[in-house]
Amino acid sequence: MPRSLSRGVVALLLSCTLLMTTAACGGDDGQSASGAATPTASASFEQQKLAKTRFVANAGLAAGATYQWIVKPYRAGRFQKGADGRTLALVKAGLAGAFTYNRLKAALNNAKGDPLLSKAVVPLAAGIESLKDLGTKLGKGEAGAADVGAFEGIINSVKDAGKSAGAEVVEQVPSTSQLGGG
Numbered sequence: 001m002p003r004s005l006s007r008g009v010v011a012l013l014l015s016c017t018l019l020m021t022t023a024a025c026g027g028d029d030g031q032s033a034s035g036a037a038t039p040t041a042s043a044s045f046e047q048q049k050l051a052k053t054r055f056v057a058n059a060g061l062a063a064g065a066t067y068q069w070i071v072k073p074y075r076a077g078r079f080q081k082g083a084d085g086r087t088l089a090l091v092k093a094g095l096a097g098a099f100t101y102n103r104l105k106a107a108l109n110n111a112k113g114d115p116l117l118s119k120a121v122v123p124l125a126a127g128i129e130s131l132k133d134l135g136t137k138l139g140k141g142e143a144g145a146a147d148v149g150a151f152e153g154i155i156n157s158v159k160d161a162g163k164s165a166g167a168e169v170v171e172q173v174p175s176t177s178q179l180g181g182g
Helices: 002-025 042-074 086-110 115-129 136-139 143-164
Strands: none
Touching: 042 086, 042 136, 042 143, 086 115, 086 136, 086 143, 115 143, 136 143
């Protein structure tokens, strides 16, 4: 009985953490809710450069989180039943999944500020949207090879699209406090 109680507590904590993380991340990428300011003619070039920079930063964080806390542990067998540290690996994977989805949505919004980048990345919107519930699935330990492959495939597509638009994405591993929304 104590083992099932501890599993229930872990499941409850994981659910609360995922809900708070997605609420805390919120998708705020620096734009106000009332609408974006209209750029002046002299600031349009700077805003386009800034859009690429922000895209690269957000996509890099998403790529780093995916590889560090989803792909590597999966390939190492850390998500399999009975594996040492499985629960912690699943919690981190769930947080990384929610974080990755949030940063990819922000990167997609950043790409809209640059015409060339927008043409390269916007077609990936449906693929990014398909990742929405995979963070929860990872956290519950229900994800399989296809789910991990979906994260990896979308990340590679975003990196390729960025590179084709002159905005090469470099992986940046986020800290655990960034994963938790802190």
